[in-house]
Amino acid sequence: MRILVCISHVPDTTSKITFNSDHTEFNQSGVQFIINPYDEIALARAVELTEGTDGSITVINVGDASTEPTIRKALAVGATDAVRIDAAPRDAWFVAKQIAHYASEQSFDLILTGRESIDYNGSQVAALVGELLNIPSVSIVKKFDIQDREITIEREIEGGKEVLSTQLPVVLGTAEGVAEPKIPNMRGIMSARTKSLQVVPAVDVPVLSSISKYESPAPRGQVAMVDEVEQLVNLLHTKAKVL
Amino acid sequence: MAILVYVENIEGKFKKSAFEVVSYAKAIAQEQSTSVTALSIGNVADEELNKLAAFGASKIVKVDQEQLKQFINKAYAAVIAEAASKEQAHIIVLSNSFSGKGLAPRLAAKLEAGLADGAMELPTFSGNDLQVKKTAFSNKAFATEVITADKKVIAVNPNSHEPVRSEETPVIETLSPSVDAGDLNLVVKDIVRATDKISLPEAEIVVSAGRGMKGPENWAMIEELAEVLGAATACSKPVSDAGWRPHSEHVGQTGIVVSPNLYIAIGISGAIQHLAGVSSSKTIVVINKDPEAPFFKVADYGIVGDALEIVPKLTAAIQAHKAN
Ligand SMILES: Cc1cc2nc3c(=O)[nH]c(=O)nc-3n(C[C@H](O)[C@H](O)[C@H](O)COP(=O)(O)OP(=O)(O)OC[C@H]3O[C@@H](n4cnc5c(N)ncnc54)[C@H](O)[C@@H]3O)c2cc1C
Numbered sequence: 001m002r003i004l005v006c007i008s009h010v011p012d013t014t015s016k017i018t019f020n021s022d023h024t025e026f027n028q029s030g031v032q033f034i035i036n037p038y039d040e041i042a043l044a045r046a047v048e049l050t051e052g053t054d055g056s057i058t059v060i061n062v063g064d065a066s067t068e069p070t071i072r073k074a075l076a077v078g079a080t081d082a083v084r085i086d087a088a089p090r091d092a093w094f095v096a097k098q099i100a101h102y103a104s105e106q107s108f109d110l111i112l113t114g115r116e117s118i119d120y121n122g123s124q125v126a127a128l129v130g131e132l133l134n135i136p137s138v139s140i141v142k143k144f145d146i147q148d149r150e151i152t153i154e155r156e157i158e159g160g161k162e163v164l165s166t167q168l169p170v171v172l173g174t175a176e177g178v179a180e181p182k183i184p185n186m187r188g189i190m191s192a193r194t195k196s197l198q199v200v201p202a203v204d205v206p207v208l209s210s211i212s213k214y215e216s217p218a219p220r221g222q223v224a225m226v227d228e229v230e231q232l233v234n235l236l237h238t239k240a241k242v243l
Numbered sequence: 244m245a246i247l248v249y250v251e252n253i254e255g256k257f258k259k260s261a262f263e264v265v266s267y268a269k270a271i272a273q274e275q276s277t278s279v280t281a282l283s284i285g286n287v288a289d290e291e292l293n294k295l296a297a298f299g300a301s302k303i304v305k306v307d308q309e310q311l312k313q314f315i316n317k318a319y320a321a322v323i324a325e326a327a328s329k330e331q332a333h334i335i336v337l338s339n340s341f342s343g344k345g346l347a348p349r350l351a352a353k354l355e356a357g358l359a360d361g362a363m364e365l366p367t368f369s370g371n372d373l374q375v376k377k378t379a380f381s382n383k384a385f386a387t388e389v390i391t392a393d394k395k396v397i398a399v400n401p402n403s404h405e406p407v408r409s410e411e412t413p414v415i416e417t418l419s420p421s422v423d424a425g426d427l428n429l430v431v432k433d434i435v436r437a438t439d440k441i442s443l444p445e446a447e448i449v450v451s452a453g454r455g456m457k458g459p460e461n462w463a464m465i466e467e468l469a470e471v472l473g474a475a476t477a478c479s480k481p482v483s484d485a486g487w488r489p490h491s492e493h494v495g496q497t498g499i500v501v502s503p504n505l506y507i508a509i510g511i512s513g514a515i516q517h518l519a520g521v522s523s524s525k526t527i528v529v530i531n532k533d534p535e536a537p538f539f540k541v542a543d544y545g546i547v548g549d550a551l552e553i554v555p556k557l558t559a560a561i562q563a564h565k566a567n
Contacts, residue, residue, distance in 0.1 A: 017383040127348035139345035160436035208392035209357035242505040
């Protein structure tokens with residue numbers, strides 16, 4: 001089985017999010033970048049599925065050269081090889097177009113993305129790639145298993161879950177439950193250095209939308225400390241008007 | 244040139260988000276001097292369909308075909324695209340629900356439309372461009388997305404737009420799209436839904452608890468509090484990682500993002516990743532035995548003390564309040 005895992009390079013979850021002075025760009029200075037946590041889940045599942053088989057895992061990232069440490073980490077976790085589409089990832093549509101273009105020239109059985117990236121939270125790439133390749137896609141996948149070429153998938157729905165089945169190839173946006181993220185070991189880190197990381201030029205994509213400005217949430221007011229639950233209920237009723 | 248809005252139902256009953264998105268579309272239609280056409284897919288009775296008119300849908304298009312009974316994003320995207328072309332709709336509105344997240348991008352790609360996901364306010368227009376404020380960086384920031392493409396898809400966050408009544412006299416039409424067999428090669432085998440539970444993303448009140456609860460055996464008091472409040476239950480990440488609660492309840496940066504009217508955080512420290520997913524809640528109450536817990540910095544009301552003692556008292560106090 002050939003698996004393509006899409007990796008996004010995102011600010012560490014503890015990062016404070018700030019912007020440049022005219023609020024048009026995210027301020028990257030001092031920010032640590034990591035593999036998007038949901039993509040780590042996708043990658044971990046791909047490793048489980050290919051372990052002890054002749055299957056392979058290609059990781060793909062759309063990004064400039066600064067994302068290479070993130071890609072190397074994915075190789076250290078267990079990917080077979082990597083591709084970097086050499087362009088700044090303008091938006092999900094741009095990223096999905098690059099991935100779909102690359103995938104259309106290969107034959108992957110399974111394409112995995114995280115359910116969303118923790119920077120732009122679009123939950124878009126899995127479904128966009130599915131549509132662009134004209135194959136099924138399932139978003140917010142909690143679990144999946146493959147037998148022969150039949151795949152059974154559990155996806156999250158409001159207040160429950162839905163079980164689906166289809167034939168490979170398919171694109172899945174994975175969430176927690178699919179697998180536990182893997183930490184690279186020394187051998188993985190050493191072997192990652194010699195694995196292939198191919199750099200591919202980007203294809204042209206029309207601009208459909210863009211971000212014109214960013215804002216930070218307004219600071220919240222001072223907390224009102226209360227001693228008695230009755231007083232709290234009273235405040236929630238009379239002041240906050242939520243009871 | 245109507246505004247097309249896709250509405251979701253659960254077993255023939257519209258979700259709350261259906262009324263939110265119709266009402267959202269109506270506000271755009273008023274600004275654009277046009278009307279709202281609502282599209283419903285699945286087996287929904289006319290009586291239920293008519294409810295959409297009260298929130299501004301003047302035309303309701305129903306698609307009720309056996310093959311489309313279950314949600315399949317590929318096929319549904321094709322049907323919505325067909326309806327959009329029939330209605331000559333350039334703006335399509337849907338909910339950024341779990342299904343919407345799998346549907347909106349497919350629809351946008353099909354139409355080569357610009358997509359604003361996670362919209363939290365009404366859009367504004369300048370010429371042919373549409374601008375809308377959306378969440379970004381897991382709620383640590385907001386971004387204004389400008390859609391310059393001719394066709395525009397807006398996926399509206401649940402709970403971000405109050406339904407506003409706007410009575411219309413509805414016309415119901417049936418659409419019978421020809422569905423491509425290739426769009427149906429995904430089979431829904433089973434749906435398991437806890438019908439007695441309030442859905443977390445849509446809940447107006449959320450009772451959430453963390454590692455401070457010590458163990459799963461103490462969750463009964465959380466459920467009781469949620470029950471008297473008519474609230475959904477949630478938890479922090481270590482709680483679901485430990486298997487005390489299901490992953491579907493975990494809120495935060497890497498969990499579900501919620502923005503209820505009231506969020507009650509019990510025995511949760513308030514780590515930055517947790518706050519990211521809950522900070523847009525309108526009112527936040529924190530119960531924690533540590534007066535230095537970071538959560539107090541973003542709370543509206545706080546109580547310092549042992550959750551295991553306070554929660555049952557709070558449940559009783561709310562019961563007493565409701566009985567009055
Ligand atoms: C990549 C990544 C992603 C993450 N994503 C998320 C996420 O999406 N959501 C999330 O929640 N976390 C997330 N985390 C974890 C986050 O950093 C914190 O570890 C987590 O939120 C802490 O959960 P907690 O507050 O329940 O537990 P703790 O940190 O253990 O805090 C428990 C709190 O309970 C209080 N307490 C203890 N006993 C009592 C008592 N008897 N009565 C009252 N109070 C009591 C303590 O004072 C303390 O404040 C993420 C971490 C990483 C690294």
